[in-house]
Each structure stands twice: as structure tokens, then as C-alpha cells.
Amino acid sequence: MIAELTASNLDILNSLTESLFTVDKEFRILFMNSAAEKLTGFNLKDVKGKICKRVFECDLCLNDCAIVKALESRTAVSNLRSVISKNDGTKIEIKLNASILNNDLGEPIGGVVTFNEYDTKNRVEPIESFFGIVGFTNSMLDIYNLINEISLSNAAVLIEGETGTGKELVANAIQANSLRRENCYLKVNCSSFSQELLASELFGHVKGAFTDAKEDRIGRFELADSGTIFLDEIAEMPHSMQIQLLRVLQEGTFERVGEAITRKVDVRIIAATNRNLTDAIREGRFRQDLYYRLNVIPFHVPPLRERLNDIPPLTKHFIQKFNLQYNKNIIDIDDDAMEILMNHDFPGNVRELENIIEYTFVRTKKDHSICRCSLPCFLKQDINCGKRKMKVEKKITADILLTMLKENKWNKKKVAESLNVNRSTLWRYLKEFNIE
Amino acid sequence: MLANYHFINRKYCNAIPELEVELFKNPSNNINKKKLIICYTQSDNLQKAIDLFIDLLLQDIDLIIDTDVEYEDCPCPDLIAMLENKTIKRESELNLFIELGILWLYCDRNESVKYFLHARKLEPSNKSLNTILNLLQQS
Numbered sequence: 001m002i003a004e005l006t007a008s009n010l011d012i013l014n015s016l017t018e019s020l021f022t023v024d025k026e027f028r029i030l031f032m033n034s035a036a037e038k039l040t041g042f043n044l045k046d047v048k049g050k051i052c053k054r055v056f057e058c059d060l061c062l063n064d065c066a067i068v069k070a071l072e073s074r075t076a077v078s079n080l081r082s083v084i085s086k087n088d089g090t091k092i093e094i095k096l097n098a099s100i101l102n103n104d105l106g107e108p109i110g111g112v113v114t115f116n117e118y119d120t121k122n123r124v125e126p127i128e129s130f131f132g133i134v135g136f137t138n139s140m141l142d143i144y145n146l147i148n149e150i151s152l153s154n155a156a157v158l159i160e161g162e163t164g165t166g167k168e169l170v171a172n173a174i175q176a177n178s179l180r181r182e183n184c185y186l187k188v189n190c191s192s193f194s195q196e197l198l199a200s201e202l203f204g205h206v207k208g209a210f211t212d213a214k215e216d217r218i219g220r221f222e223l224a225d226s227g228t229i230f231l232d233e234i235a236e237m238p239h240s241m242q243i244q245l246l247r248v249l250q251e252g253t254f255e256r257v258g259e260a261i262t263r264k265v266d267v268r269i270i271a272a273t274n275r276n277l278t279d280a281i282r283e284g285r286f287r288q289d290l291y292y293r294l295n296v297i298p299f300h301v302p303p304l305r306e307r308l309n310d311i312p313p314l315t316k317h318f319i320q321k322f323n324l325q326y327n328k329n330i331i332d333i334d335d336d337a338m339e340i341l342m343n344h345d346f347p348g349n350v351r352e353l354e355n356i357i358e359y360t361f362v363r364t365k366k367d368h369s370i371c372r373c374s375l376p377c378f379l380k381q382d383i384n385c386g387k388r389k390m391k392v393e394k395k396i397t398a399d400i401l402l403t404m405l406k407e408n409k410w411n412k413k414k415v416a417e418s419l420n421v422n423r424s425t426l427w428r429y430l431k432e433f434n435i436e
Numbered sequence: 437m438l439a440n441y442h443f444i445n446r447k448y449c450n451a452i453p454e455l456e457v458e459l460f461k462n463p464s465n466n467i468n469k470k471k472l473i474i475c476y477t478q479s480d481n482l483q484k485a486i487d488l489f490i491d492l493l494l495q496d497i498d499l500i501i502d503t504d505v506e507y508e509d510c511p512c513p514d515l516i517a518m519l520e521n522k523t524i525k526r527e528s529e530l531n532l533f534i535e536l537g538i539l540w541l542y543c544d545r546n547e548s549v550k551y552f553l554h555a556r557k558l559e560p561s562n563k564s565l566n567t568i569l570n571l572l573q574q575s
Contacts, residue, residue: 025437027444051509053444061445068441108437184449218481223449225480265480 019094022101023067024110027051039117041087052113057085066098067111074100079324081118093118095324131173133166134317137307143170143299150297151177156249158234158294159272161301164351167272170301171230174270184227186220191236198241200257209258221254225265234294235275235286242287245269249293269294304346304353308412308427311341314350318357319370326361333360333370340372340379342424398433405435443471446511448478466496470503474511474542477535486564489538493571501575503542512542530558537568548572 013020019036023029029052032044042055053061060066060082069077076099083091096115103109130144147170150157157174159167168187175185193201196210204219220229231237237245248254253264271294280286304311315338319330333341337360346352356376364374401415408414416426429435439454455472459465469492476485492500503510516539518524519532526532537551549572556565 026440049507051444054509065441068438071437110437184447186449218452218479222481223452223479227449 018114018116020112020114021052022110022112023052025108027053027067027111029055030110036115039086039092039115040084059083066096066113067100070098070100070111071108076100079327081324082115084115129317131169131176133169133173134314135307135310136313137302137309139302139307140310143301144173146297146299147173147177150174152179153297154179154268155296156268156294157270157297157299158277158291159270159299159301160277161272161274161299162303162347162349163274164349165274165301165303166350167274167301168230168232170299171232171270171272175228175230178228178268180226180228180268184224185230186224186227187230187232188220189232191233195238195241196257198238199244202241203244203254203256205257206259209256213258216256219254219256221248221265221267222263224267226267228268228270231269231271233273234271235273235277235280239285239287242290246287246290246293249290304349308342308423309431311353312338314353315341315357318354321354322358322361328361329368330361330364330366330370331368334372337370337372337375339422339424340375342427343422344379398435401429401433401435439468439471443475444509448475451475452479452481466492466499470499470542473538474515477538478515482531482535485538486534486568490564490567490571493568493575497571497575500541501545505543510542512539515539516543530555533558534565541572545572545575 013031014034016033016035019033019039021029021032021036028049029044029047032040032042032047037043040056047055052058058065060080064080066077066080066082069080076097078097080096080098081093082096083093085091094115095118096113098111098113100108101110101112130140130147133140133144157171159170161167161170171187175181188198188201190198199205200209200213200217200219202219202221204217204222205213207213207215231245244254248265248267249269251264252266253262255262277286277291277295281288281291304314315333319333322328323330341353341356348355356379357370359376360370360374364370366374404415404418405412408418412423412426412430416423419426421429439451439458442448442451442454452472452475455468455475458468459472462468469488473485473488473492476482476488503512505513515524516536519526519536519539526535533551533555537548537555540548540551549569552565552569552572556562556569559565
């Protein structure tokens, strides 16, 4: 139990300009300070004992509750942006922090949330995204269109793409846009388990099925019944497990490990891999029949080097994300730094870009922009900030560019080489001349 | 605490493992049992729900009967409406009646008994049903 606040503690909390409320372990409001009452229009006496979600209707409640994030990360979370409802029904945008209240034994007994109305001035305009995916190149727009087209389908989906391209985000978008969006959605990384554990994880087991099976355990397929399951790194699934997965796909049936009872489920499967499954089939590591069953609706997420135009919006997106995380107000990245990013191959794709931006946030000394000197060493040349590289550029016209693009079958790398310019310069020309 | 979060958000299949762990740590926590029964009914785990339901009836039947639906944010009225309107379907009439019997006890004892009696008509020799009805009639 959380101890009642003393009068002096109450005075202190009520003197804060920051809004604050606390909840118990059932997420019932225990206390709300005067600033919170003023900002939201709720009175403590009316909301005390009520579940915070029902009072504030925060948009993070369903999937990204700040208190749960603090609970799971075992650390306070800060600067989350959210929208809550006021007592009069209007919405306000807030910035909030949350932390967990523990008892003397270190067990969680509640949470505390502090928040302020979000200052809409001086903020970076949010980048539009498709279910959290940022990217506006044609290849990404094709993916969004396909996700919309299959929204009424329950067919299996196979997502292929290099590591770090955002396959899981695509899977999330497919699920969130499907008929099963309100139902259970579970994720399993097939490479994280041994064969025996994976079977138990997916299909469950009965007591005594193996040494550590001390009681019956329900598997992910049963838990996800009528919902969706995301099987990441499907190529790593042991061969003997593949036949069991094939049966689930064909008949919807399986048995728990150590049990003879056949169970039936209705689960949509979304699988993903960064491997070339055709090679895996040829090498006998992946079943061809399973491949065809999974590959009903195929997606290929392109590597970042094939969608250079997405680097600037993705960079802005990560700047926004890390502004909140690191409590900074970086507005943009300077041209030199962007040029370096545009010329990098990104073998780790979007994840690598995200890591690079986070690195620059830690290192940058400027208040509002990221400069090239804060980029990781492996990216930059040894040039100090402000000393721009002098370069003679040819006079390029839209006609010349179009002709060269046609001659080189739109291979931008070859065109850049022919013009003796780097890829970022070519990208700038294309943008300037409005050539897609 | 995580279990409560999933339960509030009606993510029953996510709440189950959390509640099971909590119950393993503290087997006498009947509040968690009360929630876990509902979760089991919504995750196609009716037998586990029945077993735990009987266990709780034996230990503290009033904890279910005296549920304050609004204060406890109980999902049973919504679930009952969906089952009775056939928005969600069950594989057999017997399972449907048992599930409704369990869920109604959180809202209305008489309705609960009515559904358990319907279920017993379908399977008179069902030991669990007889146990439940005996316990309800004694209460």
C-alpha cells in the first residue's frame, strides 16, 4: 500500500507548477496535485479511486502506457508526448514523465506521472508516417498500397528484406490495418529458442513433457487464437519444426508437446526473414512447401541505399524521437552532415541510420543542428565544422540529366559516376529539377 | 502491476502469463484468481477457467457475487453482451452456457444459475457443473 501523504508533503506537491498524479498498482488514481487539477479541470475528490485510463483517456494507454514503460525498463521515462482528455471533453497535448513507486522490498506498488502542456512553439514539425513507417519513395508507397489492399485478407504474409530495413514495422502495419487488429498479436523470434523450447513456446506443453515442464503451459498459437502471430527470422526455424508450422498453416491444427490431443486454432501468420529463402530451399535448410504456404502475400522491404530520398525524412524522424528522449531541441542536420549520410551505403539500413543519429545527439555541442563533426568517425572525413569542401560542379540541366538517366536505364549510381558527382549531389539535382 | 495493465486494456492473452506468475508467487491472492478466470474464458481455455472458478467458489464465493462491476472495471457485462448477441461465438452450446454462467456470476447470481442449469441439461453427469451448482445453491 502507498502511504497516505502528510499535510506538509501535500503542500509541497500542490506548490509545484508541474502537474502530477499518482496511481496504485491497479492504476487507480490516488492523488492529483493542484496544477493537474487546474490543467485538466478534474477534481481529485471526483477521480480518486478511478482507473487513470478511464479519466484521462490518454492516447498512450492502450499500447504505450508510460507507467508500463517505466515498469518494464526499470527506469523512469521522460518527455513522452501524448494527448489527454480534459474534464470538459477537449483534448490537450502534453509532455509527460513517469516512474514507478516501489515498496521497501523493491516491488512495484504504483506509479507517478508528471506532465505539462506541450509547448507547441519551437517544435519540429512531425514527419508523417504510415503506421509508424517513414518513407516516401515509390518502393515504400507500393508497400503502403499493398498493405491497404490486403486489409480484408487473412492470408499468410512473408516479409523479406535485409536486416534493419523495418520488417517488423511492416508486420505491425499489416496487423494494425487488418480485420484482426483488435485481437491478440504476438511476436516470436524463431532464432531465440532451441528446437525444444521453440516447440513449447509455439505449441505449449503438458506437465512432464520434458525435464523442466513442471506444469501445463499454453503456447503462443493458442494464446493468439483469432489473432495474429509474427514469426521473425523464420529461416532460422529448425527443419523439424517447419513441418509442424506447415500443418498449422494448412489445417490450423497442432498438439502441445507431450500431448496427443489435437487442437485447432485460427491464427494469421506473418513471417519475416533477412535471408534469401530461395537459397535456403536449394540448400535444403527450408521446406519448399512451407515457403509457398507462407509466401501467399509477399513483401520485399528495400534496403536504405535503394531509397536514398528517404534518408532526409528518416533523419528528421529520428531527430524528433531523440529530441524527446534526450530533452534537446535539434531542428535539423546541416548540409555537410546530410551529404555524408547520403553517400553512405548503410549496410545496417534504417537501424544503422537511427544509431548514427542517436550517436550525434550524444556528441553534438550545437543547440539546434547536427554538424558533420558529431558524426561517427567511420563516416566522416577529417574536416572541421565550417570548412566546407570546395568543389567544381558541372553546369547540369534537367535535359542533360534526363538524357543520362535514360541512357543508363535510371541507374543513378552510374549517372553520378558519369557526371563525376557524388550520389547526394545527384539526389539534390533530381529534387531541384523535380525528377523522380 | 503489468497484469492489471493488460486486464484494464482487455488484452486477456497478455494478462494470463502475468497473472499466473503473480498467482504462483502468492497462491492465496483471490483478486488475481478472479481476473484470471475471466482471462481463461476469453483465451479458449475454458477448462482452466472452470477449475479456477470452482477453486474460488470454495474459498470465497462472495468475492465474485459481490463484484462492483463499475468500480472494478469488470469486463463481464460487455463480454456477456457479445456472447448473447453472438458477436463472439463458441464451438459448442455447452461451452457457451458454462462461459455465460461463469461471467454472469460477476453480475447477477440468478442469471448465472440459469445458465449453469441450461448447461447441466446438456450434460447431466458433468461433475464440474454439479459441483458449481451445489456451491451456488448453498451460497
